[in-house]
Amino acid sequence: MSNNGMLFDLLQILACLSLLTLLVKPLGRYMTRVYQGDRTLLSPIFVPVENLLYRAAGIDPQVEMGWKQYALAMLIFNGLGGLVLLAILLLQGWLPVNPEKFAGFSWDLALNTAVSFMTNTNWQFYSGESAASYFTQTLGLTVQQFLSAASGMAILIALIRGFARHTAETLGNFWVDLTRGTLYILLPLSLIAAVFLASQGVIQNFSPYAKTTLIQEVQDTKGNVVKEQTIPMGPVASLEAIKELGTNGGGFFNANSSHPFENPTPVTNFVEILLILLIPAGLTYTFGHMVGSTRQGWAIYVAMMILFVCALGAMYWAESHGNPLVQKSGVQGIYLEGKEVRFGLGGSVLFSCATTGTSCGAVNNMHDSLTPLGGLVPLWLILLGEIVFGGVGSGLYTMLAFVVIAVFVAGLMIGRTPEYLGKKIEIREMWMSVIIVLTAGIVILWFSGVSLLIPAGVSAMSNPGPHGLSEVLYAFASTANNNGSALAGLNGNMFYNLMTAAAMLLGRFFPKVAVLAMAGSLVRKKYIPPSLGTLPTDQAPFVLWLVLVIWIIGALTFFPALAMGPMVEHLIMQGGL
């Protein structure tokens, strides 16, 4: 490929990552103030709203909760949200704002979709433009995109309080954290983003689908002459903003962020990538700030950045090399199969890494069309547990579980008592960290194995062979880790609807409750001031060690499965079989 193109890609990546790094501190600081209940710029507007909400719901914002209460509140809240969404999806046909007269979802698809949006996964076995009404998209799906994100952040904040407080019992009030996260962080940021996206050409309307006459008539697969084209419309910009910002990923259209109405220009593409990474990256600073040492937050940020850049480099390398068979046939230029020309290689690769490193799952290119090794990278990022910046809240709490494991192993290796941020790492913390880190892996291996043995699982695969394996693996990786992107190739039958729904529920709520349990145990501990015997966790050696631990755990768990899927596929491609 041309050097100019590569230089442009490099500049774009550099610009994106530097801008992100610059935004970490101001946003992180702002979020700290929000969650600590301090006055912020937006307080004059939102404090009355907040108080009104508390009074209406009968909540005393001063009363704090222990971890069990916090977990219960979270589960009830998300459960109710899921039920409301389920009802909306099932009853869609009778509900208003449905110009295209879409019928309700089948029960298994509705269940899958409700679970998917409630868990911040946004796995879509349906096509937005041909199945979901405007009412569903806005009041059903978009609402859950806000709430599932705010709920993830609240859990993280509870864990941070577990580290920051000592000899205490309570972790804060879930309702307050949820409300403040939504009002002060998600709402204003997504408003700004939505207005910007709309200004760039992302549509926002409630019109019926537009129809245009084709300049040239075409024939469909059945041989009928087609003269008209239907162009789906809808309130896209409002969904698009929170889709990226809340690392949700559930697109308005089936084509997601590769659709011109969702992501029209390279500029919107750049902004969307930034939006995906913004809050997860900023939360690392919030973490450092709240535990009293911003260096601790930066250390985690650097570890994430190392993981991200390595993945990005690997994927860029694999994609720029493309398929040797195509090159052999004399075709020159970048390998653009499945990518949008307006984003190019850099914009596509950056988006793919950002969306899978976080739990977003929006896509601006077809992951199924990536080269085997190029597709391995997003899969790998998901399998690591989406900690490379990670989902809003969920990324950092998973990362902190990795940190606990890394501190523990390092402590034993150099003969130090394992401590992190002045808290002793003991049996309970180890159990919880292990649950947080390994739940998704266990679900993925278990469910994908079962799917390959059951006829319903095998018959739904449209690409048999190693690529089909990758697709099944990707589907469960994506759902168990609450990503939501897909390699496609799986027909959404009832079996997969239910299996992926179960994967999403297990992958979301098991770790979440474990996080709260860990926070509950940490918050009770005494603070041990750092001494000569304490392992410094804010310096380069520990950061590298952390990266290594993450890689090793990921590789040990998934190498056999990856070897049978993408790696075999790569060898077959190289061999020209």
Next chain:
Amino acid sequence: MVSTSKEAKGILDPGVLKGALRASFKKLDPRALWSNPVMLCVEVGSVITTVNFAYGLASGKGEPAWFTGLVSFWLWLTVLFATFAEALAEGRGKARAEDLRKTRTEVMAKKLKKPELGAPYDLVSGQQLRKGDVILVEANDMIPGDGEVIVGAALVDESAVTGESAPVVREAGGDRSAVTGGTRVIANRFVMRITANPGETFLDRMIALVEGAKRRKTPNEIALEVLLIALTVVFLLVVLNLSPVSIYSAKARGQGQPVTLTVIIALFVCLIPTTIAALLSAIGIAGMDRLFQRNVIAMSGRAIEAAGDVNVLLLDKTGTITLGNRQAVAFIPVAGHTDAQVAEAAFWLPSPTRPRKVAALWCWLRKNINCACGSCRPTPPPFPSGPRPASAGWISMSAPIVKARRRPSSALWKAGAGPFPRNLIPRLPRLPKPGAPPWW
């Protein structure tokens, strides 16, 4: 009291090895392996492959018998290695305890027919004494068991048990009548009644401790085990997942064979953290054993963990089972002073009230220093005029160990004689290295 051989039994002592080998097979019992789930998994795998091997031999079908046989062989070796390592580590502790016990049985007791000083007695082994027996203990006899004095009074050297160097008076009646086995009567004699059966005495409990069979897991060890178990579960799923994947792949491509059970078990054992799991208990026991070689009895794994953080160990008096007669074995001159000055200063150490210490000092000075200071004469020289030399600073041994590790100078230096001499710091860690007291 305890005069064991100076060298601990080596790791390659044939007796220890043989015992460990026997024990390692005994430890294959699943009930015994239950406490080590990772190794239990390996054992289950070994059983399955062995059955597979037997089936292959008998029927001639399936995988080649040499393959399954070899895999089974290696798997059994893995399990045996783990149990052997643990048995070996335990065996050394047991051998040591055996030594202790042997010396104890050599104590002879004078068993009285009547509880009177002049009554006739039989010489019996200390092991045969039972609760309620009445015995006579005379000067230079070792007290054969725990009990109380019922007639008479004597001066008893209890340094072996309490660490107190000055002998104490034990007499009938009152609250000073209890005596402990293993201590020695220095002067006079008394009649005592045994109050503990063999196996229940203070010494017996100590021996049981040394045997270390009932090793409790340390908190870190349990936390590590959590990680190991979790990894084992994940790897179990990894290989279980591999089976459908390979079945599917073979079917989809219409060529190749799915991975066999033996291969999956072999892969599983390769993946799971067998090495750490196998050695974890052995490491713990070996740690206790190593401490024991230095004459420290670790009562729990927790103690070993704490010991890992200690660089310098300072004791304010001798330990529980060591003799309490301190001796000066070396003087270290600092800040440019000569040996002679140190010797002179040492003579003027504060609290020269204890006769034993002075005697020890004298003994050493006479032996080692041909000095002209005059302090080596039987009568002390006049007190030197002028400020006391810095080297005479009294090194307080009472500071807590941990504190000493973090801030050596402040904890050690209490002389009020100027700054702590820097050139002493690098030498501090080497000081206690020789380890055992000279009589051990």
